[in-house]
Amino acid sequence: MGTSWSAMLVDPPANCQAAIEDGLARIIDQMSNWEADSAISRFNRTPVGDWMTLPPDMLTVLRAGLGMARLSNGAFDPAIGALVDQWGFGPAARPRPAPLIDSAPWQAIELDGDEARRIAHVALDFSGIAKGFAVDAMAAGLRALGVANFLIEIGGELRGDGVKPDMQPWWVDVEPPPGLAIPVLRIALCGLSVATSGDYRRFRMEGDARLSHSIDPARGAPIPQGVASVTVLHEHAMLADAWATTITVMGPAQGMALATRHALPARLVLRTDDGAQEYMTPALTRMLE
Incomplete structure (x- = not known):
């Protein structure tokens, strides 16, 4: 995610740091636009109309992002990756034009169970939600280790x-x-x-x-x-x-x-x-x- 993390723990077990780092690595492997082989990068490269089975964490975040998009009438949009790249804030080496579509980007994402697809040339970008998910995942992992x-x-x-x-x-x-x-x-x-x-x-x-x-x-x-x-x-x-x-x-x-x-x-x-x-x-x- 290109950021730092810290934790203050009371009576942590010996394996705590390794467990935290493994959990964060899993999230990066699924949701980092800066990793070419991450699940989100592979999804953004799938041909329009093709379904892809999403890993569980990515599916959770996408569902939450689409829910927020509906609630906010599109002010939050988890499929804004092309615009992020266009303005030079994505992993592209230089800004590039975003494709023209007829609707809000998030409306071009379809879900069916644990599968998702694009019905237009849009790209997922979870920069407005993924760090928060990672915090929740870290907290759940600590509780599972007995850290209260x-x-x-x-x-x-x-x-x-x-x-x-x-x-x-x-x-x-x-x-x-x-x-x-x-x-x-x-x-x-x-x-x-x-x-x-x-x-x-x-x-x-x-x-x-x-x-x-x-x-x-x-x-x-x-x-x-x-x-x-x-x-x-x-x-x-x-x-x-x-x-x-x-x-x-x-x-x-x-x-x-x-x-x-x-x-x-x-x-x-x-x-x-x-x-x-x-x-x-x-x-x-x-x-x-």
Whole structure:
């Protein structure tokens, strides 16, 4: 996934690190667009119309991604790989044009049991959801090894279970985007995950414009400058990750309204000419009281 991971564990067994690394390697083998032989890369090369049997983890993430696409009316799109490549954020050596299709990319993916196929020239890209899934998978693996108290992190997405050795919860600080003067968001993670999407994490400059890696499927282009970060808390890191991506694309009005309707604890930070503007959902406000 091209990122780092860390884990703070209470009384871990001796084989814990090897088990974690094996689990992450399995996810990379299935869902990394940067690995030519991964399952997702092989799927993206299958002839249009041909079915492919998907490995279980990839199938889980694809189903979740398509569900989020339906819920968000396409603001989240797990089949946006061609647009990611077009704007220079994919594994292609240089940007390349995305093929023209008649519908949203996610609508060109069909599922039948454990098989999937493309009905148009689209490409899967799980960059807005896979890290969260990996956090969930790592947490499940630790629990299977008998580890009940831990704080884990993959590429900035975190989950805490149980308590620290001093019986205190796992407190984490969500730092503000660089250069913006807003308070640190301090959260206790106990059976809870937090994911943040930010325009400062991965971008490239084109003239004076900062091009975010977050692509708006409706525009076929990076999101307009403005949304600096979105943080979402959820029981499942995969869904926290997907929701953070979704709200980032939808923006403060529509995105935070959707989060509020679904009772999500979420914060959005907007860059303005006057500095930072912070939005919080009622669920997050209650959590912080």
